Amino acid sequence: MEPAKYIITSTPHIRSNHSVSGIMGLVAIALLPTAVASVAFFGLKALLVILITVASSIAFEALYQRLTGQEITIRDCSAAVTGLLLAFNLPSTVPLWLPIVGSFVAIVIAKQLFGGLGQNFINPALAGRAFLMAAYLPHMAGGFVPAFTGFNNLNIDVDIMTVATPLMAETPPDFLTLFLGNHAGVLGETSAILILLGGLFLIFKKVITPHVPLTFIATTFFLAWLLGDGWGFEFALFHILSGGLMLGAFFMATDYSSSPITPIGKIIMGIGCALITVLIRLYGGYPEGVSYAILLMNCCVPLIDKFTKSRKFGHSSRFKDLSKQI
Amino acid sequence: MKILTFKKGLYPPHHKSFSEAFETKVINPNVDDMLIYPMSQHIGTPCTPVVEVGDRVLVGQKIADSDAFLSSPIHATVSGTVDKFDTALLPTGLTSPAIYIRTDGLMEEDPGINHAYDYKSMTKDEILATIRGSGLVGLGGAGFPTHIKLNPPPGKKVDSIIVNAAECEPFLTTDHRVLLEETERILLGLMIMLSLFPGSKGYVGIETNKMDGIQAMEAMCQKEPFKGNISVCALDPKYPQGAEKQLIYAITGREVPSGGIPADIGCIVNNVDTVISVHRALYRGRPIMRKIVTITGGAAKNPGNYKIRMGMRYIDLLNQVGGFKEEPYKLIAGGPMMGNSMYTLDVPMTKLSQALLCLTKAEAANVEKELSCIRCGKCVSACPMYLMPLELNHFSLVNDLESFKKGGGMDCIECGSCSFTCPSKRHLIQSIRIKRREVLAERAKK
Numbered sequence A: 001m002e003p004a005k006y007i008i009t010s011t012p013h014i015r016s017n018h019s020v021s022g023i024m025g026l027v028a029i030a031l032l033p034t035a036v037a038s039v040a041f042f043g044l045k046a047l048l049v050i051l052i053t054v055a056s057s058i059a060f061e062a063l064y065q066r067l068t069g070q071e072i073t074i075r076d077c078s079a080a081v082t083g084l085l086l087a088f089n090l091p092s093t094v095p096l097w098l099p100i101v102g103s104f105v106a107i108v109i110a111k112q113l114f115g116g117l118g119q120n121f122i123n124p125a126l127a128g129r130a131f132l133m134a135a136y137l138p139h140m141a142g143g144f145v146p147a148f149t150g151f152n153n154l155n156i157d158v159d160i161m162t163v164a165t166p167l168m169a170e171t172p173p174d175f176l177t178l179f180l181g182n183h184a185g186v187l188g189e190t191s192a193i194l195i196l197l198g199g200l201f202l203i204f205k206k207v208i209t210p211h212v213p214l215t216f217i218a219t220t221f222f223l224a225w226l227l228g229d230g231w232g233f234e235f236a237l238f239h240i241l242s243g244g245l246m247l248g249a250f251f252m253a254t255d256y257s258s259s260p261i262t263p264i265g266k267i268i269m270g271i272g273c274a275l276i277t278v279l280i281r282l283y284g285g286y287p288e289g290v291s292y293a294i295l296l297m298n299c300c301v302p303l304i305d306k307f308t309k310s311r312k313f314g315h316s317s318r319f320k321d322l323s324k325q326i
Numbered sequence B: 001m002k003i004l005t006f007k008k009g010l011y012p013p014h015h016k017s018f019s020e021a022f023e024t025k026v027i028n029p030n031v032d033d034m035l036i037y038p039m040s041q042h043i044g045t046p047c048t049p050v051v052e053v054g055d056r057v058l059v060g061q062k063i064a065d066s067d068a069f070l071s072s073p074i075h076a077t078v079s080g081t082v083d084k085f086d087t088a089l090l091p092t093g094l095t096s097p098a099i100y101i102r103t104d105g106l107m108e109e110d111p112g113i114n115h116a117y118d119y120k121s122m123t124k125d126e127i128l129a130t131i132r133g134s135g136l137v138g139l140g141g142a143g144f145p146t147h148i149k150l151n152p153p154p155g156k157k158v159d160s161i162i163v164n165a166a167e168c169e170p171f172l173t174t175d176h177r178v179l180l181e182e183t184e185r186i187l188l189g190l191m192i193m194l195s196l197f198p199g200s201k202g203y204v205g206i207e208t209n210k211m212d213g214i215q216a217m218e219a220m221c222q223k224e225p226f227k228g229n230i231s232v233c234a235l236d237p238k239y240p241q242g243a244e245k246q247l248i249y250a251i252t253g254r255e256v257p258s259g260g261i262p263a264d265i266g267c268i269v270n271n272v273d274t275v276i277s278v279h280r281a282l283y284r285g286r287p288i289m290r291k292i293v294t295i296t297g298g299a300a301k302n303p304g305n306y307k308i309r310m311g312m313r314y315i316d317l318l319n320q321v322g323g324f325k326e327e328p329y330k331l332i333a334g335g336p337m338m339g340n341s342m343y344t345l346d347v348p349m350t351k352l353s354q355a356l357l358c359l360t361k362a363e364a365a366n367v368e369k370e371l372s373c374i375r376c377g378k379c380v381s382a383c384p385m386y387l388m389p390l391e392l393n394h395f396s397l398v399n400d401l402e403s404f405k406k407g408g409g410m411d412c413i414e415c416g417s418c419s420f421t422c423p424s425k426r427h428l429i430q431s432i433r434i435k436r437r438e439v440l441a442e443r444a445k446k
Helices: A020-042 A044-067 A078-088 A098-114 A124-135 A137-141 A175-180 A192-204 A211-227 A233-241 A245-252 A263-283 A290-307 B124-133 B174-181 B183-196 B208-221 B244-252 B272-283 B314-320 B378-382 B389-397 B401-406 B417-421 B428-445
Strands: B034-038 B062-065 B080-089 B095-103 B160-165 B201-207 B230-235 B267-271 B290-296 B304-309 B330-333 B340-342 B355-359
Touching: A020 A044, A020 A078, A020 A192, A020 A245, A044 A078, A044 A098, A078 A098, A078 A124, A078 A245, A098 A124, A124 A137, A124 A290, A192 A245, A211 A233, A211 A245, A211 A263, A233 A245, A245 A263, A245 A290, A263 A290, B034 B080, B062 B095, B124 B183, B124 B272, B160 B174, B160 B183, B160 B208, B160 B244, B160 B272, B174 B183, B174 B208, B174 B272, B174 B290, B183 B201, B183 B208, B183 B230, B183 B272, B201 B208, B201 B244, B208 B230, B230 B244, B244 B267, B267 B272, B290 B314, B314 B355, B378 B389, B378 B417, B389 B401, B389 B428, B401 B428, B417 B428
Parallel strands: B160 B201, B160 B267, B201 B230, B290 B355
Antiparallel strands: B034 B095, B080 B095, B290 B304, B330 B340, B330 B355
16 A cells, blocks of 8 residues: 555535634734724824833733743734723823733733633723723823823823813713714713724624624613613713723624623623613713723623533424424 | 525635536557556445456446445446456555556446446336446545435435535536436436335526526426426535535425434435436446546646546546646646545546546645634534534543544544645645544444
8 A cells, every 4th residue: 555645634625714813913903903003093192102002012911921931823913902991091191101001910810810812701901991090090080181182191190181071061062073082081981973984894804793883872871861861862862972982882892702602692782781881870970881891791701601501403392293384 | 697605605716717628538448558447436335356367347237236235336347357356545545456458448238237227117116226236335535325315214304305406616517518418318317216205396407607507407307298396596606515414404494413314314315426327327328437537627737527437547547638738736626626646546446536626736725834723713613513513622632532432523524625724724624524434434443
């Protein structure tokens, strides 16, 4: 018999060209317009915050994996995406060491200590944000620069004029402003339309399904209309356009490892996130509830997954008997 | 045109253009070639030889058979001399006892074959016995003896007989060719099957990437005696559309119950080649001796569809049609999704052979390192059995047999869609298959 010279493997012998780095790359592309907009609104300080957060996230991932003797997987781009999302949750006024602390919590504590990529039970970027909110509230929510005033404020020591986020406002702001984004806020929550654009891009590219964002936004709109006293329709519109809702719905609540797998589970996730968001915003102590809503729902994902398993083919009692099928 | 399909699944690239336009060409073995007949060419008990070493055998002569219920005889496909009994390598990598026959090139036929039967005047048992006598098994690759499939357990009322011409495996084009070249024989063969189940209707399922096949079949269905008895079903070219359970669901909307058989829900599915062979067995009295095999892939010099004599080795066929264009990276018996990779071509073609796929390095999947599961859910949205491959993979890796069974591991049809789509290149179907084999072996022991 001739010597074996062809490789033997199990099936399948062809595979799709999907890859983890490809998916993460698409998410990064989807976030790019928002990143550019934040620099446009808040100046080069915003760029600095983004760069520091992304770089420190990648560095912490590499460092942790190096110290624990694991393979370094920063090339899958997931740490970079986490860094980008964390940066979008920070105002441009933060001191520059703050993003580094946030990256540590996000990458090392929320992600790597639980097993790394795919094993984290909560969204790492939101965990980082939640920690910073709890530990450094004055820096995180002490003040937001109005858009288009940050250009002269590269020096962080300069006392800057701060304004409240629109969610603290007494009257609804101009909707066009909210939609386009030139209002005060954290880096990534300002321009609803750019986030929407990025989110639709991800849906179009089949990176995410519309289940979570659609139910999240629709339910928030409906609940705000129902429960909000005073402004009605405008109030509801205001709630879905402002704060981190769009960013959370498209980019945070859809995080693979901390969101349900089945379509039904995703719908529950979206509705749950919306419910908690509205409760916090209308009746809670914080003006913004999206991040805590998502974190709380993250913790419910194992349960949701357990109870929303799809029926297996040929397992329904409906299909046991021929006469019932015909 | 209404296009039918099943839920979930995916769309791999078709790669059918290599060979789909090539008319089937007959290839005979050369004088003095050795033909090899493994005793295991079907699901069930292997055959034992009914000839002796040194015997002269004729084309169509029965050379091996078994008394077992689940079995099917094997016939010589050439005239020549029985050279030896030895083992032979199968595409699966297993070996089987085999009869080796050296052909004399005369192609002298057994006088017992070529008897035209009139099936309309035969009883059901006589028809089934004729089908068994022709050595017919499921030619789509599964190899389940056809006479048993056409004789379901009592109490099952069959009302739909489905011809599987979906050909959802990329690269393969044999079903496509027979749809065009033997249109009427397919329907005549199906009429024989329908006659076994009074009142039943026939369906021919074809994917829409074979529009000319659909049109030819639809035109033929307008003629007598097919009109009103047989209809053509256009299917979405989605993988695994040709899997039995998915095909039945697409055409009838019925689900084969877990652990059940198609006859439980009134269906019988046969590959298009099997149906033609039923026609050949009854109308012309010929046992199954030929098989159409697609030679394809970027490394094949002359891709095409070849009607071979079973028992020929892949290497004999390849040499007769020009060999390789370039050194192949991987050789596969069958399609790229479910076929077996082979380390040598010194392997005989049997009733189960469908194709020889010569993949270049660029065409074949790299053997890549597994990355962590990112829970993207692509495998879940691809699984045609509605399972959670990522969970089954986990249960397999941690050796949790109970959870594996509870998670539907034994419902898996091993189509490989999960592994195909996984961005982390995880060995999903591979790990699931290992545990399935374990459970099956355990069941066989009991």
